[in-house]
Amino acid sequence: xxxxxxxxxxxxxxxxxxxxxxxxxxxxxxxxxxxxxxxxxxxxxxxxxxxxxxxxxxxxxxxxxxxxxxxxxxxxxxxxxxxxxxxxxxxxxxxxxxxxxxxxxxxxxxxxxxxxxxxxxxxxxxxxxxxxxxxxxxxxxxxxxxxxxxxxxxxxxxxxxxxxxxxxxxxxxxxxxxxxxxxxxxxxxxxxxxxxxxxxxxxxxxxxxxxxxxxxxxxxxxxxxxxxxxxxxxxxxxxxxxxxxxxxxxxxxxxxxxxxxxxxxxxxxxxxxxxxxxxxxxxxxxxxxxxxxxxxxxxxxxxxxxxxxxxxxxxxxxxxxxxxxxxxxxxxxxxxxxxxxxxxxxxxxxxxxxxxxxxxxxxxxxxxxxxxxxxxxxxxxxxxxxxxxxxxxxxxxxxxxxxxxxxxxxxxxxxxxxxxxxxxxxx
RNA sequence: AGAGGGAUGGCUGAGCGGUUUAAAGCGGCGGUCUUGAAAACCGUUGACUGUAACAGGUCCGGGGGUUCGAAUCCCUCUCCCUCUGCCA
Numbered sequence: 001x002x003x004x005x006x007x008x009x010x011x012x013x014x015x016x017x018x019x020x021x022x023x024x025x026x027x028x029x030x031x032x033x034x035x036x037x038x039x040x041x042x043x044x045x046x047x048x049x050x051x052x053x054x055x056x057x058x059x060x061x062x063x064x065x066x067x068x069x070x071x072x073x074x075x076x077x078x079x080x081x082x083x084x085x086x087x088x089x090x091x092x093x094x095x096x097x098x099x100x101x102x103x104x105x106x107x108x109x110x111x112x113x114x115x116x117x118x119x120x121x122x123x124x125x126x127x128x129x130x131x132x133x134x135x136x137x138x139x140x141x142x143x144x145x146x147x148x149x150x151x152x153x154x155x156x157x158x159x160x161x162x163x164x165x166x167x168x169x170x171x172x173x174x175x176x177x178x179x180x181x182x183x184x185x186x187x188x189x190x191x192x193x194x195x196x197x198x199x200x201x202x203x204x205x206x207x208x209x210x211x212x213x214x215x216x217x218x219x220x221x222x223x224x225x226x227x228x229x230x231x232x233x234x235x236x237x238x239x240x241x242x243x244x245x246x247x248x249x250x251x252x253x254x255x256x257x258x259x260x261x262x263x264x265x266x267x268x269x270x271x272x273x274x275x276x277x278x279x280x281x282x283x284x285x286x287x288x289x290x291x292x293x294x295x296x297x298x299x300x301x302x303x304x305x306x307x308x309x310x311x312x313x314x315x316x317x318x319x320x321x322x323x324x325x326x327x328x329x330x331x332x333x334x335x336x337x338x339x340x341x342x343x344x345x346x347x348x349x350x351x352x353x354x355x356x357x358x359x360x361x362x363x364x365x366x367x368x369x370x371x372x373x374x375x376x377x378x379x380x381x382x383x384x385x386x387x388x389x390x391x392x393x394x395x396x397x398x399x400x401x402x403x404x405x406x407x408x409x410x411x412x413x414x415x416x417x418x419x420x421x422x423x424x425x426x427x
Numbered sequence: 428a429g430a431g432g433g434a435u436g437g438c439u440g441a442g443c444g445g446u447u448u449a450a451a452g453c454g455g456c457g458g459u460c461u462u463g464a465a466a467a468c469c470g471u472u473g474a475c476u477g478u479a480a481c482a483g484g485u486c487c488g489g490g491g492g493u494u495c496g497a498a499u500c501c502c503u504c505u506c507c508c509u510c511u512g513c514c515a
Contacts (some may be wrong), residue, residue: 044477044484045483048483048484049483051485057495057496059496060495061445061496062445066446073495076495078495080495080496250474
C-alpha cells in the first residue's frame with residue numbers, strides 16, 4: 001500500500017496517478033483519506049497528553065508510597081479515574097480511525113510510473129519490442145494442430161486423468177511431456193543461477209500474514225486455495241513466499257541487491273472462465289513456474305527492471321520462440337505494480353499471443369506492507385523496492401513449443417533444451 | 428499427540444509490581460594511544476508514532492484483563508526447546 005505520509009505530501013501527484021490507473025473520483029477518495037488522517041493525528045495528540053499526565057501521576061504516587069505518605073497517595077488516585085475513562089475513550093476512537101485508514105489505504109492502488117501509457121484496457125497496451133522471429137509471424141504448413149490435440153496424439157499430457165483424480169485444470173504430464181517440463185524447469189533455474197540469482201525452495205503454503213505482505217489479501221482472497229483446518233493458503237506464485245522471506249527485515253547494505261529465484265507449483269482458483277481461450281494449457285488451476293525476485297534500493301529499481309526484462313527476453317531467444325513485450329497501460333496494469341512489462345509468445349496453431357511472463361516493479365508498495373527496509377547513507381531507515389517476474393511460466397511455453405515446432409515427423413525441440421531432455425523430438 | 432520448560436534490544440542474558448526513561452557482556456560505530464594494526468581505555472548504539480524543531484506517546488512473542496502503576500500478576504492464542512509416542 002501507499003505510504004500515508006507520501007500521499008499527504010504529494011496530494012496532486014497521487015490524484016494524477018490514480019486518474020491514470022482509471023480509479024473513479026480519486027479527488028474524493030484522497031480528500032476523505034486526508035480528513036480522516038487529520039482526525040487521527042489530533043486524537044493521538046490528545047490521547048498522548050492524557051497518557052503523559054497519567055504516567056507522571058503514577059510516578060508521583062510511587063514516590064509517595066515509598067516515602068510512606070499513604071494518605072497523600074490515596075488522594076492522588078482520584079484524578080486518575082477520570083483520566084482513565086478519557087484515555088479509554090480516545091484509544092477506542094484512535095483504533096477506529098486507524099482501522100478505517102488502513103481499510104482505505106488497502107483500496108488505493110499503486111501509482112503508475114511516468115512511462116506507463118494512458119489507456120483503459122488491454123487494447124491500449126504499448127508493444128515495446130518484437131523479437132526478430134516475430135517480425136513476420138510464423139505460418140505452419142499443412143494442418144497444424146493446437147496443443148490440446150498434439151498432447152493427445154503423442155500421449156504426453158492427459159487432462160481426463162487429471163479430472164479423474166483432482167478436477168478440471170489439473171493436468172497429468174506423462175512420459176516425454178513430464179520429462180520436457182522437468183527439463184525446462186532445470187534450464188530456467190540454471191540460467192537464473194548463471195545470471196547471479198540464488199535458488200530458493202520455499203514452502204508452497206503460506207500463512208495469512210504472508211498473504212497480506214505481498215497484497216494477495218485482503219482483496220484477492222477468492223483466488224487462492226485455502227486450507228481451512230490450518231489457516232494456510234496455497235501459493236498462487238512463488239513471489240509470495242520468496243518476497244515474504246524479507247517481511248519485517250531491515251536489510252544490511254552489503255546484502256543489496258537481493259536476487260532470488262525459485263521454482264514452485266502455483267495454484268489458482270480462477271473461477272468463472274470458459275471457452276477456447278482457456279482451453280488446454282492456456283489456463284490451469286495448478287501449474288509450474290520459475291520466478292525471479294529482486295529487492296533493490298529505490299534509485300536502482302528501474303535499471304533492475306530493465307535488466308530483468310532483458311534476462312527474460314534472453315531465455316525466450318534461446319528457446320527460439322517468437323515473442324513481443326507489452327508495456328501495460330494505466331488501466332490494465334495490476335493493482336500493486338508501478339510498471340509492468342508482459343511477455344507474450346506467439347502460439348502458431350492457435351494463432352494467438354500467450355502471456356508467459358510479467359515483469360513488475362512495485363516500488364515501495366509491497367515493501368510498505370512488508371516493512372522491508374534498509375538504512376540509507378544518512379543512517380535513516382527507508383523502504384526498499386521489490387520487483388518480480390516469471391522466468392518462466394511453464395504451461396504456455398510448453399503449448400507454444402509444441403505448436404510452433406510440430407512437423408510431420410514429430411515435435412522438434414529447440415537445440416538449447418536437448419541436453420536437458422536427453423531427446424530432441426517427440427514422436 | 429501426551430508431559431514439562433521457555434519466548435526480553437543485532438546476539439548472549441539479568442530483571443518476577445513503583446529511580447527499568449530494560450543491568451551486564453559480546454558485536455557494531457566514533458575517539459584516545461600507535462608509523463599502521465592489535466590490545467587497552469573513553470564515548471556511542473533499536474523500531475514505530477508525533478512535532479517546524481523540541482516535547483510527548485507506543486513497543487520486553489500476539490491479543491485481552493487486574494492495578495494509580497505491569498517485562499514482572501491473571502486469562503488466551505501462537506511459536507520454540509526437552510522427554511515420550513507416531514512418521515517420509
